[in-house]
Amino acid sequence: MQLKFPFDSSKPITGEASIEIEQSIENVFSFIGESFYENYPKWAPEVVELEPLDGKQPFVGAKTKQVRADQGSLVESVFEITDYEPVEKLTFKGLNEPYIHNYLLERDKEKRSTHLTFRFELSEIEVFMRPFQKLIRASIEEGAENTVENIRNLMLAYAN
Numbered sequence: 001m002q003l004k005f006p007f008d009s010s011k012p013i014t015g016e017a018s019i020e021i022e023q024s025i026e027n028v029f030s031f032i033g034e035s036f037y038e039n040y041p042k043w044a045p046e047v048v049e050l051e052p053l054d055g056k057q058p059f060v061g062a063k064t065k066q067v068r069a070d071q072g073s074l075v076e077s078v079f080e081i082t083d084y085e086p087v088e089k090l091t092f093k094g095l096n097e098p099y100i101h102n103y104l105l106e107r108d109k110e111k112r113s114t115h116l117t118f119r120f121e122l123s124e125i126e127v128f129m130r131p132f133q134k135l136i137r138a139s140i141e142e143g144a145e146n147t148v149e150n151i152r153n154l155m156l157a158y159a160n
Contacts, residue, residue: 013125013133015140018117019148021155025107028114029087031155032103033058036090043150046070053078060084063095098123118147 021028031039036058041047049067062081067074079101083091090103102119120140129136 013122013137013140014119015137015144016117016119017141017144017148018115019152020108020111020113021116021152022111022113023155023159024112025087025105025114028116028155029105031158032105032151033084033086033090037064039154042154043147048074058084058090064092116148116151118144120144
């Protein structure tokens with residue numbers, strides 16, 4: 001007899017948030033993509049250490065070590081930039097932890113602003129955490145909202 005669980009362990013847990021930023025797409029991408037190593041800890045304050053392993057310029061294949069403060073513990077991971085398309089997209093993927101970050105930008109010609117979408121995907125979770133998928137998803141969604149708000153607020157602060 002096969003046991004059926006009320007959750008699907010094969011599906012990633014994702015959270016996504018979008019926001020309008022009253023800046024050109026070039027400025028927003030410069031802040032997020034071109035100046036990633038300088039600015040990432042600013043919009044992700046849980047990052048307490050960030051070390052580019054392949055130089056200070058982001059590019060597909062560049063690896064980075066980060067240390068994050070997570071619920072009172074320090075968690076180290078290494079990620080790799082998997083997609084870097086100026087003014088459109090920055091994606092990185094955890095190499096020793098199962099996560100993906102996507103930053104997607106779209107130009108709003110009418111408003112002369114940028115639509116930023118951030119998507120976080122947790123590709124897998126430990127077996128003992130599976131019953132808590134709804135809580136994990138809610139936490140990821142809240143984190144995604146905080147991320148886009150932080151980026152917009154920082155962009156506005158730097159514009160003034």
